[in-house]
Amino acid sequence: MKKGDHLFLVDGSGYIFRAYHALPPLTRKSDGLPVGAVSGFCNMLWKLVRDARDTDVGIVPTHFAVIFDYSSKTFRNELFSEYKANRSAPPDDLIPQFGLIRQATRAFDLPCIEMEGFEADDIIATYCRMACEAGADTTIVSSDKDLMQLVGASVQMYDPMKDKQIGVAEVIEKWGVPPEKMIDLQALTGDSVDNVPGVPGIGPKTAAQLLEEFGDLDTLLARASEIKQNKRRETIIANADNARVSRELVKLRNDAPLPETLDELTLRPVNGPMLISYLKAMEFTSLTRRVAETTGTDANAITAGTVTLEGFETAHGPDLDAKPAAASTNAKADTGAASGQKTPAALAERRAQAGAGQTIDLSAYRTIRDQAGLDTLIAEAYAAGVVGFDLQMTSIDPMLAEITGITLGTGAGQAGYIPAGHKAQDSDLLGSGRMDGQLSLEAALEALGPLLSDPSVLKVGHNLKAEYLLLSRHNIALEAFDDIMLMSYVLDAGSGNHTLDALAQRWLGHAATTVKDLLGSGRSGISFDRLELERATQAAGEQADLSLRLWSILKPRLVAEGLVSIYERLERPLVSTLARMESRGIAIDRQMLSRLSGELAQKAAGLEDEIYKAAGESFTIGSPKQLGDILFGKLGLPGGAKTKTGQWSTSAQVLEELAAEGHDLPRKIVDWRQLTKLKSTYTDALPGYVHPETRRVHTSYSMASTSTGRLSSTEPNLQNIPIRTAEGRKIRTAFIAEEGNRLISADYSQIELRILAHVADIPQLKAAFANGDDIHAITASEMFGVPVEGMPRDVRSRAKAINFGIVYGISAFGLANQLSIPREEAGAYIKRYFERFPGIRDYMDATKAFCRDKGYVETIFGRRAHYPDIRASNPSIRANSERAAINAPIQGSAADIIRRAMVKMDGALEAAGLGGVRMLLQVHDELVFEAAEGDVEKAIPIIRKVMEDAAMPAVALSVPLQVDARAAHNWDEAH
DNA sequence: CTAGACTCCTA
DNA sequence: GTAGGAGTCTAGT
CATH class of the missing domain: 1.10.150.20 (5' to 3' exonuclease, C-terminal subdomain)
Known part of the structure; x- marks a missing residue:
């Protein structure tokens, strides 16, 4: 084995268990032999040895082995007699498959390796080390966390069931520690399945946090007395020995005396006839066909072998002289360097490459505490022409937030943070003591307003809708801005998310400070205005700095990929449109909701009594588990579908079917669910979203959370207000127009x-x-x-x-x-x-x-x-x-059309002298407006025209669009 | 307190 | 069979 070679090590034992539980049961037609896991195993092996180039692995193996556990007793039992003691025997229909899978491995002509006294994981670790010493790369085909300690520069894992590669980054993402610390992490958390004790009460999150703080297990145990949390400190000290034993148990040995050398693992071309003989015996017809096609073997000419639980025999012996398939070849990727070229694509490429190597120094940012400092910063911003921009706020909801500070980034690594609403560090929770040594918000905004509205200075930020809305509450119109979240969305919708953290990680390799790191969460979370100023400056500066750096990467990509006009026509203009819609909000009739809530509660309570009577006991109806036990256990009703965790499904569909068969109880459950759903999700929850000042409900639209270009709505979601049932529609009647106004609903038909x-x-x-x-x-x-x-x-x-x-x-x-x-x-x-x-x-x-x-x-x-x-x-x-x-092209085109309508709408209404007509909501194919009674008749034709003509002139549809519009006092009657 | 499973509301 | 968000329950932290 040499440099450039690639060794695949399949964790055969791990795969069997996982496939057995994950795949649907399958039996051999002729005799009912259970073969589900074997089938999954064969399909996987075939892909890996034959089709590697077509899978997400993207790597063609040169060496290959399948590793199995030999028996349950290993050297670990000498370390800790209880190791794996509470493992129960495998299910009956899995047992025969162990042997069949070993036979499958031999039929594929692959080394099948197992060793007394060692687990498969130790053998894998040993081969990994050997391959690494030979300069070769290794892919471990498994998703077992026990193997993640082996991941490194030349070793990765591959989860064949999820088609996902696991490298260092994925390990960190999943466990919060790099692979080399996985041993210590597992030593702390233990493993109930394998009976590894660990430290009770310590889970992966806590363990990662402790290792982050102390570095490694030994240091942690040595300095355990420094742990602040009382209970945690005591349990760790008391269980130090358990942790040490656990570490020995989870640590893989890489010195197993292996019978086969690496060179003996060299991947040979598939022997078509031998494999087909086995596959035919197993009656895997479609895989037989594929193997026959690929290897150029005539499957009809091959006799099915026989399989036994002891060993692999063929009735007549496969034709080993048949011509084997051609060897697979390595496809070399073309990495032609585009540097030096002056095309947009080349620029985008150079910027992306430069991004990966940047280091980001959080201590470089300035805190601006006085007018002179602010004037200097503003002058720098004008000189730069492009600035990173971010507002720090007291809440993530810009309708409720106050401005805490303003951040400007004036170049890579340069940013100034202007605190303007920080609380004094020692002020109590109710006290409003302002921190000394900061400009007043009025003074800061007075000085910054002209810059923010200046069309000649480009403000670059992330998700600027919130900034736009909050500034408009202070009568500042943000103009000339670029939003990197929307740029990323236009470029990469469908691959990854578009949060600032994710973009920084993806493009700059920088792990940005997260809100949770910074402010905590839940009860112990604080708001930004209570953050200590030095940390605030670092976090705020980081945001502006990252925005600017990312902009310099994403902007050329937009040009290179021809997506500038999507961004400039469909995304950026919608920022201000949506900010206006959100800040307008919609009025709701709280009395009506409260009345509805009472009615729903009464009806639900009535049903509850009937349900308990029918069930013969009281239970939590809302618990699918308990409900399933009652219906399918106690009452013995015939169960239908199962959920993915193996529970009986109690979905409406299942219950409706039972009801149709004449059972009473399921009908009542369905009705109860409908009532409680309406109550908890709508009539009870909506009043909680009424804004204390505007007395209206302000949803927030997310512009970059769908793959198709649709918007989504949160807090509250006003895109899923009931409409299908009479009961549900009553909730719609609680969305109302102000006195003297009407709601207009306009929706695209089909x-x-x-x-x-x-x-x-x-x-x-x-x-x-x-x-x-x-x-x-x-x-x-x-x-x-x-x-x-x-x-x-x-x-x-x-x-x-x-x-x-x-x-x-x-x-x-x-x-x-x-x-x-x-x-x-x-x-x-x-x-x-x-x-x-x-x-x-x-x-x-x-x-x-x-x-x-x-x-x-x-x-x-x-x-x-x-x-x-x-x-x-x-x-x-x-x-x-x-x-x-x-x-996506269908849903997305419809989404684009309504976006275009929304972008044009305010201007069209204004031009028609209807500036007072307010667009409030978007529900995918519907727009809801509020208009003075006197404007309604005039507004409807304008709205219809804008919507029906929205595709033009960019696209001339060969089908007319039709919009139905109506006005009424509430949303139900308008729709 | 958080995460995942389950269920259900919309276009 | 597409695209979303959210409430409740439960187990684990």
Whole structure:
């Protein structure tokens, strides 16, 4: 073995258990032999040895071995007799699979390694060390935390079930410590499964925190008396010996006397006939077919071998002289350097590379405490022309926050923090003692206002909507700004999040101070104005500094990737639009909600009595676990679906089915759930969001949290106010217009289906929309040959479900679920649909191919949504991404259209002399306005026009958009 | 007090 | 089958 080689070590024993529990049970057709874990194992091995280049591993192994535990007794039992003592025997249907998996390994012609007295993990550790000494890289195929201590520069792990690579960064992300400290961490936390004692009461979070503070276990134990928390100190001192024993137990030995040398692990080409002989014996037909295709073997010519629990025998012996498959070759990535070129792409590349090497010195930032200092900083800002900008506030909610300080970054590593609302450190919780030695907020804003509104100085920040809103509360209009969160969103929606921390980590390799680190959380959390000034300056300066550095990386990328206009037309202008909508808020009728809440409570209490009577005991109805025990245990009702943790599902769907079979109790549970849901989520929660001064509810829109370009709404979420049931609609009536005003609701009709008709170019659908026909009826008529006139309701509603399904990237499984019909029937519907509308299938295939090629899909305006998992080798992960990729251009184009409408709306209303009409809410395809009664009639046509023409002139849709609008005193009647 | 599972509300 | 947010319960910190 030499440098450049790559060793794959599969943790066979670990895999068996995980696959057994994670995969659906599977039995061999001919005799019922349980083979689920074996099947998963074979599929995984095949991918790794044959298709590595097509998986997310992206690495082609040169050496390969599968490692197993030999028996449960190892040297660890001599250290600690209780080790793994509470392991129960494996399930009955798993036991025969242990032998089958070893046979599978041999059928793949791979080394199958196990050793008495050593666990698989020790063997893996030993090979890792040997490979490392030979200069080669190693991938451990496992997700076991016990192996994470081995991860390092040349060793990574790969989780085959999640298709995820685990390197140093992932270990730190998951456990809070680097791999080399995993041993100490596990020594502290222990492991109840393996019966490693550890220190009671210490979990991963606490352990990571202690190791961060003390460095390592020995130091921690030596200096345990310094631990502040009484209880923690005592338990650690009392359990020091346990921790030391635990460390010996979890520490892997890398000196196992191994029988096979590294060179004996050299990966050989797959022996097609030998493998197929085994696979046929196991009756794994689809893998047999794939192996046959890839290796060029005629599977029909190979006889199935026989498998036994003792060893692998073939009835007739495989044809070992058959021509083996061609050896796989390493694909070398092209890393052509683009440096020196003066293209936007080259600049973006250079900036990104420069970013990775930057060091960030938090002590370099200044605190600005007087007018002279502020004047100097402002002069520097004008001279720079581009400044990092951030407001420090007392709350994350800009409607409630006060400004604590203002930060300007004037260059990489340079920033000034202007405290203006800090409390004195010794003031009590109620006291409002201001810290001495800071400018007044008025003075600071007076001096900074002109700069912030100056169109010639670009302010660069992260998520500036909050800053915009808070400044506008102080009558300052932020102008000329760039928002790096939105830049990142436009560039990389779908891959990773866009928080400042994440961007700093991704582009600068810098672990930024988190709010939690800085301020704590929960009861012990403090607000920024109580932070000690030196730390405040560091944290604030860091934000502005990072913003500016990230901007210099992301801005050229926008240019290089042709996404400037998406950012400038669809994202940045929405900042001020949304800030206005949020600050306007919407009025709610609290009395009505309170009355509703009382009614709901009464009805729910009545149901509760009936439920307890029917159940014969009282229990927590809201606990799915307890409910499941009552329904499926005590009462013996037939259980339906299981949840992923193996519990009986008590979902509405399951309960409805039981109710349909004539059971009383499930119906009552469903009703009880509806009532308590409405009460707790809406009638009880909404009044808590009423702003103390405006007396209105102000939601917050998140601009960068969806992959498709939609907005989302939080605190409260006003995009999920009930509408489907009569009971729920009452909640909508509590959203009201002020006296003398009306709410106007304007919503797009069938916008996603219209976009589908446009992008997939479906003549029948386009004609139907052009004629204003009933689209679901037309679909039903095409599919089932039923005339639209006098069509039965259920025929139309079936077509409606299919239309929705198409937009969602249909599957037979999903449609069957939705319509409660057999999967075969659903499959037949889909087939029929594709026959009648062949353009849809073409569109879907083209979209998937585009996404596989580029890694993203595009809306009609060019917004991108990334789906990296579309290349995953795991079929179910891949299928998920494929459906998402089909849906994203449709959902995203609709989102873009309403964004465009929103950006234009205020100006259009203003131009029509309707400056008093206020846009308040967006609910994906609906906009809600508040207008004086006298303005309503004039406003509705303007609103409709802006919305219906919103795609133009960027895109000329081949289908008309239709907007329905209505006005009323409350939201329910307006919608 | 936090995180995850489960459930359910919307387009 | 797409895209979200949030409340409750429970287990673990």
